[in-house]
Amino acid sequence: MRELLRHRLLxxxxxxxxxxxxxVIYNNGFLSIQVKxxxxxxxxIDILRFGAPLILVAIGMTLVIATGGIDLSVGSVVAxxxxxxCLRISDLGDQGAVGGVLGAIGVALVLCLVLGAANGVLVAAIGVQPIVATLILMVAGRGLAQLITDGQIITVNSPPYKxxxxxxxxxxxFGIIVVAVVVVLTALLTRRLALGLxxxxxxxxxxxxxxVGIRSRGLTIMVYTFCALCAGIAGLxxxxxxxxxxxNNAGLWIELDAILAVVIGGTSLMGGRFSLTGTVLGALVIQTLTTTIYSIGVPPETTLLFKALVVTLVCLAQSPAFRAKVFHRRRRRPPAPAPSDEIDEKVSVAT
Structure with missing residues (x-):
């Protein structure tokens, strides 16, 4: 029972x-699933569908945090x-052409790989602190996204892209299937091979x-590149x-939700051991919380506060030190013997 209570996923x-x-209390049919x-x-299904981008970003963030780093630029990479x-698709003569849409997706993902590799080089090769290196792209990336869109919202009418x-x-x-494939491949590469270790x-x-011979720089660059790739897929x-x-608004603050999902899943921000399953659960908790806020009618002006309170409670419940202070009483020390008792004990020993 104690082992179960100490499990990081509990x-x-x-x-x-x-x-x-x-x-379910507010809506009896909340768990019902229909086929239409x-x-x-x-x-x-909606929780999984709308939570798919967050799961992807959080999976990439998990590997970055496992190396002791952080990536604040994922929201900009999403945008x-x-x-x-969308820019490449809008320039196509036929937006329904599968080849053209795949080419646009490929260009977008290659750009994300380059940006992620740049973050990794700044951190691993040049020695810039991860929070500073990724903060640069977090700020500049929004400007780059605005430059690509010319400050406008680009709309497309492409069934293949839809x-x-x-x-x-x-x-x-289809987004759920994409997420499932990414999660399974990541789990196979990190848990079935030595890469995760x-x-x-x-x-x-x-x-x-x-x-001991591990190419830490190469691994660091790789995880930042993978994180940007996951963010790019989420952006698509x-x-x-x-x-x-x-x-301007696509992926706004998703990096904070991704970090929260990783922490809720039990991965330490100090680096080291990580849990992909925990990260997926953390992302689902955040998305379910968002859905709950809207379904039970929480006022919009208190939405962020309500969300912050719930996440804080989850993090406190996961903390072994907090649980020890709240749920376990300290053992009381035995009372000190009275002076008369000490004299009697010495007399008895002498006799």
Missing amino acids: WPVVVLVLLLLLN DGHLYGNL IAGAMA LFGGGYWLTLP LIESVGGNAEASRL IISSNVSSADG
Whole structure:
């Protein structure tokens, strides 16, 4: 029982279940899933569909944090990917051409890879602090996205591109399938191979890892590049879902939700061990919380405060030190013997 209470995934699962129960109280049919026109519909499907971009960004963020770093630029990369893809598609003579749409997606993802590699070089090769290196792209990236869109919202009318974030395949939203593929591939590469152990080694002690022959610089550049790739895919899903690109608002503050999802999932911000399953659960908790806020009628002006309070409670519940102080009483020390008792004890020993 104690091992279960100490498990890192227990509290995210408990909070997720409580949020779902709260929604059921306000709406009896909240958990119902229906099939319409061969597609699955329901609140649970919506949570997965709208939470897909956050899961992707959080997965990339998990590997970055596992190396002891942080990436604040993922929100800007989300906006850049959507802007570049929509710009290329809008320039096509036939926006329904699959080849042209795939080419636009490819250009957007390559640009994201370059930006992620630039972050990795600044951190690993030049030695810039991760929060500073990624803050540069966080600020400049929004300007780049605005430059790509010329300060306007680019709209497209492309059925193939619409499929990527707003379409369905095998009865499921296509975005959920994309997320599932990314999560499975990431889990296979990091848990079935030695890659995950190497990343944890770099996060635990980068200098010691270098001394034993691990190429910590290459691994650091790789995880920042992968994080940008995940953010780029998330940007494509977001822009595809609304068939437009907004360089100013797309992916705004998603980096903070991604960091929260990683922390809720049990990964330490100090680096080292990480949990992909915990990150997915953390992202689902945040998305379910967002859905709950709207479904139970929380006033819009208090939405962020309500969200912050719930996340704070989750983090406190996960803290072993906090639980020890609240739920476990300190053992009382035995009372000190009275002076007369000490004299009697000495007399008895002497006799």
